[in-house]
Amino acid sequence: MDLGITNKVALVTGGSMGIGGATASLLAQEGARVAITARRASELEKAAERLRSETGAEVLPVPADCTKEAEVKALVTRVVEHYGHIDILVNSIGAAKAGSFLKLSEEDWQQSLALKLMGQIRVAREVYPHMEKQRWGRIVNVIGTHAVLAEAHAMPAGVANAGLLNFTKALAELGGPNGVLVNGVSPGTVRTARLEYLMSQGVEYDLDRITLRRFAEAHEIANAIVFLASERASYICGSVLTVDGGQLKTI
Numbered sequence: 001m002d003l004g005i006t007n008k009v010a011l012v013t014g015g016s017m018g019i020g021g022a023t024a025s026l027l028a029q030e031g032a033r034v035a036i037t038a039r040r041a042s043e044l045e046k047a048a049e050r051l052r053s054e055t056g057a058e059v060l061p062v063p064a065d066c067t068k069e070a071e072v073k074a075l076v077t078r079v080v081e082h083y084g085h086i087d088i089l090v091n092s093i094g095a096a097k098a099g100s101f102l103k104l105s106e107e108d109w110q111q112s113l114a115l116k117l118m119g120q121i122r123v124a125r126e127v128y129p130h131m132e133k134q135r136w137g138r139i140v141n142v143i144g145t146h147a148v149l150a151e152a153h154a155m156p157a158g159v160a161n162a163g164l165l166n167f168t169k170a171l172a173e174l175g176g177p178n179g180v181l182v183n184g185v186s187p188g189t190v191r192t193a194r195l196e197y198l199m200s201q202g203v204e205y206d207l208d209r210i211t212l213r214r215f216a217e218a219h220e221i222a223n224a225i226v227f228l229a230s231e232r233a234s235y236i237c238g239s240v241l242t243v244d245g246g247q248l249k250t251i
């Protein structure tokens, strides 16, 4: 199936590694021109070089901290200056703190919400007007099953994800009539650096509660994201696709 995204311009936040890295790679393989962002410039440059050599695609790395409004504005300006416009936004930043409720500080909560919830909102707010103007766009927010699966050791992630679920559907209502389709992908448990962090903080995972009896690989989440970011998802608006190997079903 041709996804119809050849030459589309895609911005992937958190694009240096993990789910965002795998998504940037798949978008590039499908012929999109890609911009990737993350804070660490050296990691971002390495990821861009890897993408270029693996796919031959044009890749623009732009370092930015998405908790900072000025850096997000500069990021979007840079991508639009370079490519002329933005067609696709994949929001894959987020590193909410995990741990025991009484040990999580005010700052832990503030940082978690500033990145996972407000980071995705901030980037979407800057990108959306460009898409509305051209009356074509795709925004895919990477959320997480903790949005509906409350867990004591993962409260900031759960609260941020629940907010993103609502934001995704609300922005979809705004964007749909203007040709900007907004959807979400909710991964279960994915083998990335983020999973190692969560496990180190006491979040427990029981493979017996996942129907497929294994964690996801990042590229399996990317497959769903890129489909929703494509021309083929032309009648999908305000949906959140759970990609969790059957985890919720067994709870």
Ligand SMILES: NC(=O)c1ccc[n+]([C@@H]2O[C@H](COP(=O)([O-])OP(=O)(O)OC[C@H]3O[C@@H](n4cnc5c(N)ncnc54)[C@H](OP(=O)(O)O)[C@@H]3O)[C@@H](O)[C@H]2O)c1
Pocket: 013, 014, 015, 016, 017, 018, 019, 020, 037, 038, 039, 040, 041, 043, 064, 065, 066, 067, 092, 093, 094, 095, 096, 115, 116, 142, 143, 144, 145, 186, 187, 188, 189, 190, 191, 192, 193, 194, 195
């Ligand atoms: N892995 C899972 O099991 C899982 C499950 C459900 C949902 N998710 C969600 O999926 C998304 C991606 O997770 P992942 O597992 O792929 O994470 P990851 O492997 O840790 O990658 C996170 C990416 O975000 C970037 N980043 C972190 N803080 C940033 C900031 N302030 N500004 C800009 N970029 C920043 C990182 O680069 P720098 O550090 O260089 O900035 C990196 O590129 C997150 O929203 C996460 O909550 C993950």
